[in-house]
Amino acid sequence: MNVSKIAIISQLIGGALCGLGGAVEVLGTYGQFKSDSLLDYGGYGLLISVVGKNDPVKVFLAALLIAYLRAGSALMNANTDIPLEVADVLQGLLVIFLAASMLLANTKHRWLIKASSVKEGEGA
Amino acid sequence: MLSTAIITNYLFSLIRMTTPLAYGSMGAVISKQAGTNNLAIEATMLMASMISVGVSVYVSSPWLALAVGCLTGVVVSLFLAVMFLKYKSDSAMTCISLNTVAAGLAMFIPLIWFGSKGAIQNKPTLKFPSVEIPVIKDIPFVGQVLSGHCVLTYLTVVVVFLVWFLLFKTPLGLRIRAAGENEEAATSVGVNVYHTKLISFVFTGILCGFGGAYMSMYYVSWFSYGLIAGRGFVCLSISNLTGGRPWASYLVAFAFGAIDALAMNLQSIASVPAELLQMLPYLATIIGVTLVGYFEKQRLKLEQ
Numbered sequence: 351m352n353v354s355k356i357a358i359i360s361q362l363i364g365g366a367l368c369g370l371g372g373a374v375e376v377l378g379t380y381g382q383f384k385s386d387s388l389l390d391y392g393g394y395g396l397l398i399s400v401v402g403k404n405d406p407v408k409v410f411l412a413a414l415l416i417a418y419l420r421a422g423s424a425l426m427n428a429n430t431d432i433p434l435e436v437a438d439v440l441q442g443l444l445v446i447f448l449a450a451s452m453l454l455a456n457t458k459h460r461w462l463i464k465a466s467s468v469k470e471g472e473g474a
Numbered sequence: 475m476l477s478t479a480i481i482t483n484y485l486f487s488l489i490r491m492t493t494p495l496a497y498g499s500m501g502a503v504i505s506k507q508a509g510t511n512n513l514a515i516e517a518t519m520l521m522a523s524m525i526s527v528g529v530s531v532y533v534s535s536p537w538l539a540l541a542v543g544c545l546t547g548v549v550v551s552l553f554l555a556v557m558f559l560k561y562k563s564d565s566a567m568t569c570i571s572l573n574t575v576a577a578g579l580a581m582f583i584p585l586i587w588f589g590s591k592g593a594i595q596n597k598p599t600l601k602f603p604s605v606e607i608p609v610i611k612d613i614p615f616v617g618q619v620l621s622g623h624c625v626l627t628y629l630t631v632v633v634v635f636l637v638w639f640l641l642f643k644t645p646l647g648l649r650i651r652a653a654g655e656n657e658e659a660a661t662s663v664g665v666n667v668y669h670t671k672l673i674s675f676v677f678t679g680i681l682c683g684f685g686g687a688y689m690s691m692y693y694v695s696w697f698s699y700g701l702i703a704g705r706g707f708v709c710l711s712i713s714n715l716t717g718g719r720p721w722a723s724y725l726v727a728f729a730f731g732a733i734d735a736l737a738m739n740l741q742s743i744a745s746v747p748a749e750l751l752q753m754l755p756y757l758a759t760i761i762g763v764t765l766v767g768y769f770e771k772q773r774l775k776l777e778q
Contacts, residue, residue, distance in 0.1 A: 393570060400567045433591055438578030445571040450563035 368392070394420075397445045416441060478615070484739050485619040489627060491738070492731030494519070494693065496630040497685030498709030499723045500637045501678040506718035507641055508674035509654030513569035514554055515682055516706025517576030520699075522547040522686030524580055527697045528587055530600040536691055539600060544683030550576075551679030555672050573706075580699040592699040594690075602626055602692040624692040626684060630724070633681070638720040640677075650674050685709075704752075711759035717766070730755045 375391070376383055398416055402409030423437030498515050505512035526543025533539055554572060557563045581592040588594055602624045611621035641647040652660040653670045660667055685705070690697045708730055716722035737751035 390574075393574065396570060397567070397574075400564065433582050433585060435578035435581035435592075439575050439582070442571040442573075442575030442578065446557060446563065446568050446575070449567040449571070450557050450561035 368395070371395070394441075397441065400445055401448055480739075482615060482618045484735060486622075487739060488728070488732050488735040489619070489623055490693070491734040492728050493624065493627045493630055494685040494688050494705055495709055495712065495727040495731055495734075496634065496724055497626075497681050497688065498706055499712040499727050500633060500720065501681035501685070502709045502713035503637060503716075503718045503720055503723050504641070504650070504674050504681070505678045506713045507647075507654050508650045508671050509657075510555075510558060510671055510674060511565040511569075512551075512554065512675070512678055513566060513710060514550070514572040514576075514706075515678075515709050516702055516704070517569075517573045518547045518550045518679060518682035519686040519689070519706050520576045520580050520702045521550050522683040523690035523701055524583060524594070524686075524697050526683070526687040527594055527599050527690035527695075528584070530691060531594075531597045533600070536600040536602050539691065540602075540684070540687045543687035544680045547681075547683030547686065548676050548679035551675040551682070552672075555675035559668055559671055577699065580697075584697065594697040597696075599695050600691060601695050602688070624688065626688045626692065629684075633684070634720050634724045637677075637681075641720065646670075646673070682706075708755045711755055715759055715762045715766075730758075 371391070372388060375388055380387055394416055398412045399409055401415065402412035419437050419441055423434050426432050426436075427434040498519055501518070502512070502515050505515075522543040525546040526539045529542040530536060530539035533542075550572070554568065557568050558565055584594050585591045588597065604622050605625055605628065607617075607621045611617040639647075641651060649660070649665045649670045650673070652663075652665055653667045653674075657667050660670075686702070689701055689705075694701070709727075712723050712726045712730060715726055733751055733754045737748040740746050740748065740751065
């Protein structure tokens with residue numbers, strides 16, 4: 351297999367999908383181009399791929415989650431005094447803790463040991 | 475058209491613009507040498523600039539505010555360090571998220587603290603003093619350019635020297651570089667990689683604290699959420715371009731400071747959009763890193 355060829359092709363596909371995302375937003379939602387209308391969307395895309403652990407189906411669900419958070423924060427900002435940026439903080443912390451793969455690994459390990467020892471106790 | 479006054483003004487603002495880049499890039503150099511891939515220089519500088527100017531409302535000495543700013547930088551860095559080293563998180567993702575978190579906090583901490591969203595303004599904040607250098611200040615052209623800067627600006631030379639000394643002349647620097655180069659090899663000769671990297675994060679935090687405090691307590695005397703404006707990323711570019719060499723980074727910081735100053739001064743004399751020039755550091759990085767990679771590859775081919 352030609353690794354660099356595959357790498358270039360996957361980059362091209364990725365670029366095309368990004369282009370699609372940008373075009374849909376500009377042509378479909380706004381109908382005009384402003385330099386700040388797509389601010390940070392690329393960053394959200396990266397974060398979503400981490401939340402969804404690079405699995406297309408999970409990524410779709412993760413995108414729904416982030417979209418829910420953003421839309422909710424806009425509503426919250428309109429109806430209360432809480433600033434929009436709470437969503438930024440929340441979203442960032444969410445991704446930081448999801449990306450920390452070892453955060454609860456020890457707890458999980460201990461929990462598994464406990465569960466298995468209980469089972470063994472029942473068996474005996 | 476180019477009178478002496480314009481040139482002196484330009485060179486003066488060049489030095490002024492270079493200072494935060496010098497501090498930030500030294501932080502980036504240490505994290506580069508330690509191999510920690512710290513992309514959150516921007517977040518660290520932003521938090522440090524906000525907290526230091528906020529604290530300066532309550533204290534009497536700007537140095538105390540600077541110390542608190544550095545402490546903030548260290549706290550942000552240590553948070554990252556724990557995430558990276560203890561919980562093995564994906565470094566790029568954590569840093570990008572941390573930058574988002576910092577941008578959000580920069581909007582709402584001032585709101586809670588001072589009641590104005592995303593800004594600390596019209597408050598009795600402190601400023602670092604400007605220094606006139608005794609003899610040099612009387613030399614016509616040179617004096618106008620070199621004299622009258624912030625104390626922290628002159629301190630950059632010392633700091634760059636200290637970073638160079640730390641990295642290349644002390645046992646700790648050797649350990650930091652060894653941990654960055656090859657973790658397994660470093661561990662096998664008895665270097666505690668975890669502690670070494672933790673220390674490198676502390677240094678990065680302190681240096682970013684200096685850069686952030688300079689921005690909010692000398693460059694301007696207020697804080698707004700867009701104060702750092704991508705300088706953290708320019709600092710990362712600098713350290714990547716030079717491969718983590720302190721003195722070379724200092725020189726490149728001057729080059730990028732020159733572009734920054736050009737972008738600012740050109741607006742007043744010519745109709746070149748500033749954004750076009752502000753793009754240059756990033757463009758230079760892409761081209762530079764590609765060229766470095768290309769020549770490395772050629773060199774490896776020749777050696778084979």
